[in-house]
Amino acid sequence: MSEAKKAAPGSAEIAARIERRRDQLAATLDEIAVRVHPSTLVDDARARAASVVDRTAGKAFVAVNRSVTDVRGRLVTAEGSPRLERVVPLALVVVGVAGLLVLSSRRRRR
Known part of the structure; x- marks a missing residue:
């Protein structure tokens, strides 16, 4: 019987668990609130759009640079004349x- 009493949590331990769980839930709800806030959504969309534009501009720059180099190679000798x-x-x-x-x-x- 003494083992059963040791295995069962006391009311203070249960209260502490409940308090920890409540703190975890509050932190989770705060994080969700930040994630779904309109300004956060707008900032995330803006960052994704900027990333796509940067990637596209980079690809365009590489393509144009390659074309210019190719045309220059056809119109100019290795010495530059x-x-x-x-x-x-x-x-x-x-x-x-x-x-x-x-x-x-x-x-x-x-």
């Missing part, structure tokens, strides 16, 4: 397209 056999025809094409655009815009105005 222009490859005239490629630059002159490209310049003529650009001037021709610009001229066609100017002519077509003048025709539309009339």
Whole structure:
């Protein structure tokens, strides 16, 4: 019988357990309140959007940098001088397209 009395918790121990559980629940409720607060939700959404924009901008920068490097490699020699056999025809094409655009815009105005 003395073992049964030792195994059963006393009222002070039960009260202490209840108090600890109450403190844990209060902390959990406080954490939930912070998580579902509108400003927290807005801040989280803003951070996710900024992350997506940063990631997309980074990918775009890499793609543009790769393209510019590729075009530069085609138009400039390793020493840095222009490859005239490629630059002159490209310049003529650009001037021709610009001229066609100017002519077509003048025709539309009339």
